[in-house]
Structure formats: structure tokens, C-alpha cells
Amino acid sequence: MFHGSYCGSPPAMAEIASRWNLDPVLIAVLAGALVMAMRAGNGKAAGGIGLLALAFVSPLCAASVALFSARSIHHLVLILAGLAFALAVRQAAASGWTRRLILPVAPATIAMTIILWAWHAPALYQVALTNMLVYWLMQATILGASFAFWLAVRQASAVGAVAGLIGATVQMGFLGALLTFAAHPLYLMHALAAPSWGLSGLADQQLAGLIMWVGGMAPFAIGGAVTARRAWHRQNVTANVPRATARAL
Numbered sequence: 001m002f003h004g005s006y007c008g009s010p011p012a013m014a015e016i017a018s019r020w021n022l023d024p025v026l027i028a029v030l031a032g033a034l035v036m037a038m039r040a041g042n043g044k045a046a047g048g049i050g051l052l053a054l055a056f057v058s059p060l061c062a063a064s065v066a067l068f069s070a071r072s073i074h075h076l077v078l079i080l081a082g083l084a085f086a087l088a089v090r091q092a093a094a095s096g097w098t099r100r101l102i103l104p105v106a107p108a109t110i111a112m113t114i115i116l117w118a119w120h121a122p123a124l125y126q127v128a129l130t131n132m133l134v135y136w137l138m139q140a141t142i143l144g145a146s147f148a149f150w151l152a153v154r155q156a157s158a159v160g161a162v163a164g165l166i167g168a169t170v171q172m173g174f175l176g177a178l179l180t181f182a183a184h185p186l187y188l189m190h191a192l193a194a195p196s197w198g199l200s201g202l203a204d205q206q207l208a209g210l211i212m213w214v215g216g217m218a219p220f221a222i223g224g225a226v227t228a229r230r231a232w233h234r235q236n237v238t239a240n241v242p243r244a245t246a247r248a249l
Contacts, residue, residue: 011065017059021062044085048081051077051078052081060077068194069204069211076219081143089154102148109167165224172220178209179208
């Protein structure tokens with residue numbers, strides 16, 4: 001039941017445009033979640049669901065079976081989806097009992113780093129591409145760890161948030177550099193499928209490393225911009241309170 005790649009066999013470049021994933025269960029879950037988000041007026045949650053549709057419904061799903069570079073993009077989409085869902089959490093909900101469940105920035109960053117690096121271990125990664133249960137465990141843990149990281153950053157002080165963002169960017173850069181400068185392909189399935197796209201297995205892996213190294217900065221740059229805006233807003237609110245008090249007196 002759980003054997004085989006969820007996104008199907010590795011597609012050739014010529015057929016990728018037709019490789020949409022029309023899994024009725026997945027589409028029903030995403031559609032139901034989108035309706036709930038729209039009814040709640042939560043555009044950020046709707047954006048996160050859209051990113052999940054990009055990752056699992058669009059041809060990116062099939063492309064990530066063929067190319068490790070597409071897999072890198074897939075993982076970055078999940079990290080961005082985690083950011084969208086963290087931003088979608090209402091401040092009132094995040095300030096109640098749920099706030100006690102939010103990790104501090106340091107352990108959240110460490111947990112995300114461990115999970116990302118573990119799933120890039122060739123042996124574990126190969127299992128994830130051939131066993132659907134392990135595949136979904138990979139997706140759920142990457143999305144969950146990213147969500148926990150972004151929640152931690154959102155609730156942290158400006159200094160803590162910046163430290164977490166720098167740490168996450170550095171670990172992503174190290175992982176990308178490791179893949180970029182590896183002397184030989186590390187992932188058998190991609191090494192076999194990449195030539196149908198005009199790439200050697202090593203070139204595909206190097207491209208994946210560059211995507212993680214350079215493109216991997218994008219989610220953390222976006223998160224940094226949001227954090228800076230939040231810190232600026234807090235500073236303005238804090239500065240305006242004494243002025244309003246003085247005027248009242």
C-alpha cells in the first residue's frame with residue numbers, strides 16, 4: 001500500500017507539462033482547507049494552502065522525482081508555506097495557552113536544521129522516494145519544523161529573531177555548499193533520471209546545491225523583512241503611548 005513514489009515515476013522533460021497530480025483525496029483536503037481559510041478571511045493561510053498545491057498538485061511534484069534541483073525548490077516551497085501558516089496564526093490565538101507550546105528560537109532553529117539535514121542523508125532520502133509513508137513523513141516534518149521555526153521567530157524579540165534567521169540561513173548555505181562541491185552524485189534515482197533532462201546527475205546535484213545556497217536565502221529574507229516590520233511597528237506603538245498619555249493629562 002505504501003510502496004512507490006507518491007508523485008509517480010520520474011518524467012522526461014517532454015512530458016512534464018502534463019504531469020499534474022490529480023489525487024482526489026489530496027485535492028479534497030486542500031480545497032476544504034482553502035474554503036475554511038477564505039471563510040475566516042485569513043489570506044495568509046490561503047496563501048500557504050496555495051503553496052502546498054504548488055508543491056503537491058502542480059508538475060513540480062513529478063519534477064521533484066526526476067531532478068534533485070526540483071526537489072530543492074520543492075523543499076523551499078514547504079519552508080515558505082510554513083512561514084505563511086505561521087503568519088496566519090492570529091495574534092490572539094498565539095498569546096493564549098498555545099503560546100506555551102511555541103519553542104524558543106534556538107531549539108526551533110536546531111530542530112529545523114536536524115530535520116533538513118537528516119532528510120538529505122542519501123540512504124534516508126532514497127527510502128522517502130520509494131515508500132509513501134516515509135515520503136509523507138518527510139513532507140510533514142519539514143513543513144512542521146518550518147512552521148515551528150517561523151512561529152518562534154515571530155514571538156521572539158528582535159535580537160532573538162535576527163539570530164534565528166542568521167542561524168537558519170547559515171545552515172542552509174552549508175547544506176547547499178556541501179551538495180554543490182560534492183565530487184560525485186549522492187542520490188541514485190536522480191542520477192539515473194537527470195540525463196533525460198539534458199543534465200548529468202552531478203550537474204543536477206550542483207544546481208540543487210546552488211538553489212539551496214542562493215535561493216534558500218529567499219524565505220529567510222522574507223521572514224527577516226516581516227520581522228523588521230513588526231519590530232518597527234512595536235517601536236512606533238511604544239513611542240506613541242507616552243505621547244498619548246501626556247496629551248490626556
